[in-house]
Amino acid sequence: MAKKMTGAILPGNSTVEFREFDVPKPGYGQVLVATRASTICGSDIRAIYREHMGKGAEGYISGMIAGHEPCGVVAKAGPGTREFTEGDRVIVYHISGCGICYNCRMGYAIACTSKNRQAYGWQRNGGMAEYILCDEKDLIALPDELTYKDGASVACGFGTAYEALEKIGINGNDAVLVVGLGPVGLATLMLCKAMGAEKLIGVEMNDYRIQLAKDMKLVDYVIKPSDTAVDEILALTGGHGVERAIDCSASDAGRQTAVRATRDWGKIALVGEGNTMSLNPSPDMMHSQKSIYGSWVTSTWRMMDLVEHLVRWGIHPGELVTDEFQVERADEAYALMASGKCGKVAVVFPEK
Structure with missing residues (x-):
């Protein structure tokens, strides 16, 4: 496994910057996910790409790797993990809540009231890089019948x-x-x-x-x-x-x-x-x-329900992806999404 990776960040002036990051190591209760697909959300364009909007729990921290719709495969599981292991295909629920407040215990970490609430791609590194460090509790199993682009589309848009x-x-x-x-x-x-x-x-x-x-x-x-x-x-x-x-x-x-x-x-x-x-x-x-x-995003339990139904219905959210780019061309991906002349735009990471 490489020790360095390229990540895309959003300075807030309708541009994308690329920086080199250390490949993170999973700590207790964490997993390292090898990103396979990371799609771009309209909120990325509205609230980060064009200009940084929001503060606190809704504010983008400058320099964070962008991308809150990632999907991939577990590359390494840290100590204390209980469910997911190397090789498991997963969707990342893009809010990491405290797990203790009322909303978190309902499964709606999106509405977590803790000061420690963090969103992937906003206050902690997201999916626009080869690897993403995740808390195990934020992962949803991706059924074999669904593609990585399906899973990335579920991570926010279809779940919402x-x-x-x-x-x-x-x-x-x-x-x-x-x-x-x-x-x-x-x-x-x-x-x-x-x-x-x-x-x-x-x-x-x-x-x-x-x-x-x-x-x-x-x-x-x-x-x-x-x-x-x-x-x-x-x-x-x-x-x-x-x-x-x-x-x-x-x-x-x-x-x-x-x-x-x-x-x-x-x-x-x-x-x-x-x-x-x-x-x-x-x-x-x-x-x-x-x-x-x-209605604001969705919950972890509803997302699990959704992927089960997608398999049952035989539909593939990834069919809405009209354009794909590798991470080195993420600037083109964000520009296209901002233009509106597209469906869903995905940054994909080939298996090595």
Whole structure:
């Protein structure tokens, strides 16, 4: 095993820097994972790549190896590990929580309240390097039926989509609206289709992603954002609106569309991060008896549930990866993801 490795860091000015790092050694309860795939998340672009946003638990520490969606194989297990051993294929749940607070004990380390909470790729080194040092408790087994790109896609994007869909419930009676067809929106469509949704409607302005959704046969109808978008959705649903809506756009207008295009007693999940939401509570929510659910990433137990269902459904999240780069070209990978002219972008690490 090499003693040095190249890691990609994000200075915050829409550039990527490469630095040499020591290959870490696992301590008690830790494992060294050889990265096989690490995908790029929209939050990496929004909150780190363009400029460093957030403080404390949500702040990027300058100089950390980027990448919070890694997947790979255990290269070495440290003392005190109890489950994973060399050769095991694993997904890294990207928040390392304290394990003791209420949220951690629920499995939602994403909402850990401890000052010791750390996110891979943000406050501790992430997956944009050949190896990543992980706490064993943060690992999810990757079934043999799934690829490393599948696992990396699950690590954040598909896990986030699945969590939201489980909160609002999806079944064969539902017309479902997905606002924003970036990677998380496309993941949402793929999962809704697997769950048997009756009709899938997307709202998106990016022509590349509209065509990608159509080419993959993930959507029945796509509407571009406009003042008439809600009316168009109502027309597609017999004037009633959709039973379920998920906003992945993070835009005020997109969220309004999701709420107003949902039928009486319907449910809406908010997934996209940032910005604001402007509603008129009585006509938009109260009189129509709608429910809005906030959903932030997912839990370790839900991620385990997801990978089991992916195998059962026979679907592969990695199919949303449209572009692959080796780590030496991570600058090109981040630039492409920032352009929006792509699906999911992955940095891959060939086995040696």
